[in-house]
Amino acid sequence: MSGFEADLRALAPQVLGTLVRRHGQFDACEDAVQEALLAAVTQWPSGMPDDPRAWLLTVATRRLTDMWRSESARRRREEADALRTVPSEPSAVDDTLRLLFLCCHPDLSPSSQVALTLRAVGGLTTAQIARAFLVPEATMAQRISRAKARVRGGFTEHDGALPAVLQVLYLIFNEGYTAGAGADLLNTDLTAEAIRLTRLARAALPDEPEVTALLALMLLTDARRPARTAPDGGLVPLEEQDRTLWNRDQITEGVRLASSAMSTGGLGPYRLQAAIAAVHAEAPSAAETDWRQIAVLYRILSRIAPNPMVTLSHAVAVAMVEGPSAGLALLDTLDDDSRVAHHHRLAAVRAHLLEMTGDPTAARAAYLAAARATASAPEQRYLTTRADRLRADPPAPPQMTTSSE
Numbered sequence: 001m002s003g004f005e006a007d008l009r010a011l012a013p014q015v016l017g018t019l020v021r022r023h024g025q026f027d028a029c030e031d032a033v034q035e036a037l038l039a040a041v042t043q044w045p046s047g048m049p050d051d052p053r054a055w056l057l058t059v060a061t062r063r064l065t066d067m068w069r070s071e072s073a074r075r076r077r078e079e080a081d082a083l084r085t086v087p088s089e090p091s092a093v094d095d096t097l098r099l100l101f102l103c104c105h106p107d108l109s110p111s112s113q114v115a116l117t118l119r120a121v122g123g124l125t126t127a128q129i130a131r132a133f134l135v136p137e138a139t140m141a142q143r144i145s146r147a148k149a150r151v152r153g154g155f156t157e158h159d160g161a162l163p164a165v166l167q168v169l170y171l172i173f174n175e176g177y178t179a180g181a182g183a184d185l186l187n188t189d190l191t192a193e194a195i196r197l198t199r200l201a202r203a204a205l206p207d208e209p210e211v212t213a214l215l216a217l218m219l220l221t222d223a224r225r226p227a228r229t230a231p232d233g234g235l236v237p238l239e240e241q242d243r244t245l246w247n248r249d250q251i252t253e254g255v256r257l258a259s260s261a262m263s264t265g266g267l268g269p270y271r272l273q274a275a276i277a278a279v280h281a282e283a284p285s286a287a288e289t290d291w292r293q294i295a296v297l298y299r300i301l302s303r304i305a306p307n308p309m310v311t312l313s314h315a316v317a318v319a320m321v322e323g324p325s326a327g328l329a330l331l332d333t334l335d336d337d338s339r340v341a342h343h344h345r346l347a348a349v350r351a352h353l354l355e356m357t358g359d360p361t362a363a364r365a366a367y368l369a370a371a372r373a374t375a376s377a378p379e380q381r382y383l384t385t386r387a388d389r390l391r392a393d394p395p396a397p398p399q400m401t402t403s404s405e
Helices: 003-023 026-046 052-069 074-083 092-103 110-121 126-132 137-150 161-177 188-204 209-222 248-262 269-282 291-304 308-322 324-332 344-357 360-373 377-392
Strands: none
Touching: 003 026, 003 052, 003 092, 003 110, 026 052, 026 137, 092 110, 092 161, 092 188, 110 126, 110 137, 110 161, 110 188, 126 137, 126 188, 161 188, 161 209, 188 209, 209 248, 209 269, 248 269, 269 291, 291 308, 308 324, 308 344, 324 344, 344 360, 344 377, 360 377
């Protein structure tokens, strides 16, 4: 992406957020911003204005005015807008954050929250979002259109806004870090956008420890990205990664942010996950990982934010501390959980634990079951390869890892 394109992507949600705050009418404001961006593409190469945001805001506002003047309800809209009171003019960061909160309104489904956030705040095209989630562009366009219709009235205060925003950012990052389907393991556009938006949220909410912790978690996880895929695109598990390839700058920043978030008092799910990621990041090698500390952190996390995926990771840590049988016992509690009973990661973790116990036949069957259950080609290859190794020459019990690392 060129510097010019990056500038436009950063400015677009700022301008859209300001317009929606002032006027409501999400669809009309978005159309006006798109026309202002097109005007910028045409005019800015000959000379950038001194205040690009103000320029875009002026052009978009004029476009809104032209549209409303041509409508029969112009007077009613103008009267309604006149009643809106804005005590003080928020900053561009504040407006972008308000737009992010609007896109993550709990009246929307999680998939619609993600799609609308990527479209309105992230600046991705409908085609880009559709490709990321492997759905037809028309399907994604309908999803975004329905979401915009639900929030057409503009900003409203609602309970649970911040957790919803953090969850959406977390979902965007996870989909980019381990794509749920397709030929590629990673979608760096999504991970980069999730980190950018989380930085923006932290800039506006510097005293919210869970926002700081989520940014730390993303940075510490993304730091492993250079070592996570082989030259052929295959998955490299955590224990086999070349840690010299990890991004040390991201780790340094992530550990600092995680420590800051944990020092504020109280515990939250992102603070605990960031602390776990920091333990992994600071271990000189897989063998030197402090699994006992990780197991304790997961036990606390499972109490304050119970989730089957948390239980999966907790089982891994328990297996490393107490042995694979203890980890398998914890996994057994998920067999009747409809959210994860048929998920490939449950079968994959079970396969690893069975391999640790020295039962290659059961482990191979679980690897193959996991491979059949995932739509990710790199994960399929990884799991099938592990199964084939057990059939050809059963190895010694391995160190623990998971297919998601």
